[in-house]
Amino acid sequence: MPDTHDAAYNYAYLDEQTKRMIRRAILKAAAIPGYQVPFGGREMPLPYGWGTGGIQVTAAIIGRDDTLKVIDQGADDTTNAVSIRRFFARVADVETTTRTEEATVIQTRHRVPETPLKEGQILVFQVPIPEPLRMLEPRETETRTLHALTEYGVMQVSLYESIARHGRISKGYNYPVLVNGRYMMSPSPIPKFDNPKLDRNPALQLYGAGREKRIYAVPPYTPVKSLDFDDHPFEIERWTESCAYCGSTESFLDEMIVDDAGKRLFVCSDTDYCESRRK
Amino acid sequence: MTAPLLSARGITKRFGNRIACQGVRFDLWPGEVLGVVGESGSGKTTLLNCLAGRLEPDEGTVEYETAAMGTVDIHRLSEARRRLLARTEWGFVNQDAREGLRMGVSAGANIGERLMAIGARHYGNIRQSATDWLERVEIDLDRLDDKPTTYSGGMRQRLQIARNLVSEPRLVFMDEPTGGLDVSVQARLLDLLRGLVDRFHLSAVLVTHDLGVARLLTHRLMVMQGGQVVEEGLTDQVLDDPHHAYTQMLVASILPV
């Protein structure tokens, strides 16, 4: 098939040496599940905070035979998702899709697709702050030591504090997990509703943080456990309502205010999931 | 017990050309509280930090008799094991309580941390332990969920003590634990420390410049001057029958009340 990617750029935007460096980081990350691997992040055509980490990971792994899906808070049609999809269509000449089952690479911000993933699929997460202990311990030197020595008491302290203050663990997103029984990881700001999906998922999970220049990974079928207390076990969110469009009672619902009178609708956050249920 | 709890031999530490402490040697036996007194610059804090594994001495060894793993040279341990010891079998009470506390979380979380660090995962039990300790250090139980930022200096110090003792350490290092506190607050804190040392059979190394604190809390005393130990012995003997010129000067300098 003739090469139709934009000739002004190297395939997938990054030069080959950079892709090689990122792939090495990815291999190391996959070999040490949950461990943050530093990488030489490049300048990307969008600012930090807009998914540069995820884009660099996708750019390093994507090939002409791939089919790319990009979602932002579950939706394929928000500005950011559209921009990133269009970017890769232009520089990597790939098929793009909104259907989860059809994608080989799914780049996501803040959600895991509702449709279960399969072996061979890759889920690329956009991560703002890769360090799960950052809010508790501002020093990078110290957090590296804590990870190296498996000293995670400070996180348990913050969960205790949440229960003392609110009667329950109130963290609703970016809920800390222990990967493969060893490294504590930030699953990125996905709602805790999605945490169980990470556990022993058949797909490869890659996490890219552009500003902080870290890559980490969870290989397929790896145990991922959300932190909790014996007498305050981990629980996901539940709604009394169902999706106003497709009737689902199993998916993560967004609450939307639809008119000036304050009328609310609950709707699936995963647009593809909702649509496929409605067909 | 046939071996001392803590053995120091030839502890020497330099900072550039300056000798902070030199050739310090002693054995600490279970149940003993050893005071290290001296004025600023005497080397006592440097010595304490070498003993507690926070500073590596240039020469000398510090050996500690662990609860279950025999005698270890604490500076040859891996950092992981040393940090684990520091969180379980040892305590360290800083002069400034803020350095030994997490100011941003509640008292209960502060006290519970050591338990959580060694795997405690039952919120109710952790909270109960924290409550018990708050009681032992005479802090009102309804302050359990308050942050140490809302505590007075004396209360913070008590909290720091509770945070250290919750893991039932065998050896506690204290750096001027009553320094900077009001006199009446100091007195209450000294009472508390005395009671806890007796009740829990603690061994301790206590650094202070205050001979009154030494008299009250310690069984043995080492007097340091310019990095050297110039005199040592039973506390009452060193204070009542000082031999070295420097000790005599220190004792004579106490202001009468």
Next chain:
Amino acid sequence: MLPVLHVSGLNKSFVMHARSSVGGDLALPVLRDVALSVAPGECLALVGPSGAGKSTLLRSLYGNYRADTGSIRVHHHDDWTELVGAEPRVMLDVRRHTMGFVSQFLRVIPRVACVDVVAEPMLRLGAEPEEARRRAEFLLGVLGIPSRLWSLPPATFSGGEQQRVNIARSLIADYPVLLLDEPTASLDQANRDGVIELIQQRRDAGAAIVGIFHDVAVREALATRTHDVALPGVQA
């Protein structure tokens, strides 16, 4: 009866180091070649002029003053223990189990109730808190401290009351060896008699006692022998 305390060749000087550049150190020899022995049931009174070294000798026996040379041996845990040059932990153990010291004045520990002050040495021996408290209250009663004062710290007590608390504290454990430094100096007649009786009981029960008693009547009630500190090298 065989002695439980044996002192020989004991020497002690005080050296006051000069605090200014002018003038040298000042050496004050106080004890020279002191020798004595005390057996269970004996009370040895140290006599001699003021400044002769009675208090120094007593404090040296307790380890409160450090002897220069010589030997102080005490029968401790069924064996002889040398105290001169002994490690601190040895001395601490002897003080905990074998040797008690009644000083002239109570060293006031702030804010501790006097019943707890008295009970402390017994608690250090591992006694049950209930039993130690009962014993402490009994002794305080015998020494005439009213029960309403038991839960108060002695800091505000009169000198006589403080001394009686001091005596109770020093006698709560059954020490085989007792050292008494003017135990009745700050007491009035009535209280003095109570203390004398208490010490006599200990002596007759087998304690070996060394004491300084300025009051002749007290000395005559308690002492079985005397030792003149001013005469060096005299075996008592």
